[in-house]
Amino acid sequence: MTDRNSRRIADLVKLSGNSECADCGYQPPEWASYNIGVFLCTTCAAWHRRLGSHISKVKSLTLDKWDDEQVEMMEMVGNASAKEKYEQHVPACYRIPKAGDPSVLLEQWIRAKYERQEFIDVDKQTYVRSYLEGTLMKRAKDENKYYQRKFILADNTLKYFSKENAKEPKATINLSELNVCLSPSKMSQENGLQLSYMCDGSTRHIYVYHESGETIIHWYTAIRSIKLNWLMVAYPSASAEELVPYLTTDFVIEGWLSKTGPSERDAYRKRWFILDDRKLMYHEGPMDAYPRGEIFLGHKDDNYSIKEGAPRGCKDQDFSFSLTTPERTYVMSAPTSDERARWIQAINAVLERVLRPQDNQSKMAISENRKSARNSRHSWLSFL
Ligand SMILES: [Zn+2]
Structure with missing residues (x-):
């Protein structure tokens, strides 16, 4: 009897819709909520358990025993129809989390769906207001x-x-x-x-x-x-x-790099770099209020490029790489070879992407900043 039910569950999870987690899309699901009728990944199953069994009853697909009634519930509902019910009015501005996103986002998405049922009753979406x-x-x-x-x-x-x-x-x-x-x-x-x-x-x-x-x-x-x-x-x-996609952007990558100054003789200094969309910023520390400098990343056809190593004549350091913009070549070095590969890949992806109209605003803002930096006593910060 139990074996038959295990096989039924194993068949159900293969169906399209059920083959990925109902809440974050992670594959393969290894758990299910048998009163809600959804298949879940391990992370989302843990959040379901925290909702309490009055909201969600969680079971392992392979380690737990399934009775007829529970399997029938999974057959009757499944991820696709649960989505129709619990996600019927998700506002366009709501960020639906993916596997690996910050856990506050995942937890609140799951609570909003099943505990507060915000996407069934639009009156509960009090964030869709202008004040x-x-x-x-x-x-x-x-x-x-x-x-x-x-x-x-x-x-x-x-x-x-x-x-x-x-x-x-x-x-x-x-x-x-x-x-x-x-x-x-x-x-x-x-x-x-x-x-x-x-x-x-x-x-x-x-x-x-x-x-x-x-x-x-x-x-x-x-x-x-x-x-x-x-x-x-x-x-x-x-x-x-x-x-x-343009409402809010997660930083593409951030972390420590070392960077030389504009002169070939300049030493490398440790800086906290953030790549935010087309803007590469460097700071003295990770939680600074202001960056020390900002570099706009345009399109590769407009003389932007990135490559491993330092230009001839410049001090070289392990895992160095050079970013060339129409104004200047920036020489940086990463703590490890893997880190360097991640930075080069991330920056390259930006350089290959076509500019949007609002990107030019960002470019203008950064070049205005350069002009004012040039006029201030911190002029060494600018590209000159
Ligand atoms: Zn999940």
């Missing part, structure tokens, strides 16, 4: 301390206030210039969020978190929702699906 006010813990600019700060999302801007009853905001960030990136490992905060925006010709990073994962995803989704509305007005011929 949001609340407090977040914000890291101080020059010390590793977090303070509670009031944030307001309204009129296509994000504002934050340095005092609870302050009348004027400390900063007003235009949402069209803001990128938001979940950054749990770098910040050592499960619900950590890095906000990057243009401020006086330079990128500015601020770091926030909230105790509650639900709240941080609420802010993340609300920012995406407003940005999507704005983009749909700015690019009326594009569909929501086409615009969604």
Whole structure:
């Protein structure tokens, strides 16, 4: 009897729709929720278990015994029809996680689907609004301390206030210039969020978190929702699906590299590099408020290239590589050969990608920054 049921389960998981995890798409699923009727990967099954058995009852496909009734439930529902029910009204701005995404995103997606059932009842999607006010813990600019700060999302801007009853905001960030990136490992905060925006010709990073994962995803989704509305007005011929990839971008890659200065005699200095879309930024430390420099990455046909090694005459170091832009060649070195390969591959992918209209804005902003850097006493930072 049990053997027959194990075979039935093994056959069911092969069906299209069931062959990948219902929540993150990971293959192959090794678990199932037999009251909801979905096949799950090990990671998502663990989140289901945390919902409690009143919401989701989890079983291993191979290690547990299945009775007739449970198998029938899996036969009757399955991933495709569960998706029709639990994901019927997922707003376009909502980021659906993939395997390997930050766990706060995965946990909140699973809770939103089954516990709060936000995608069955649109009235529960309170992040799809044009106004949001609340407090977040914000890291101080020059010390590793977090303070509670009031944030307001309204009129296509994000504002934050340095005092609870302050009348004027400390900063007003235009949402069209803001990128938001979940950054749990770098910040050592499960619900950590890095906000990057243009401020006086330079990128500015601020770091926030909230105790509650639900709240941080609420802010993340609300920012995406407003940005999507704005983009749909700015690019009326594009569909929501086409615009969604530009709402927020995860950093392509970040980490320590060493970099020489503009002169051949300059020594290598350790810098924290972030590749954010077409912008390569370097900082003194991973949690800095401002980068020391920013390099716009154009298309390879416009004299941008990257290769292993340092140019002749330049100090060479292990695992070095050179990035050439129309203005200058930047020489860097990675801590390992694998790291160098990852950076070269990531930058190459950007150089091969065709520019979008908004990329030119980013280029203008960075070159404006260069001009002001050239005029300041930090002129050595610029490409001259
Ligand atoms: Zn999964």
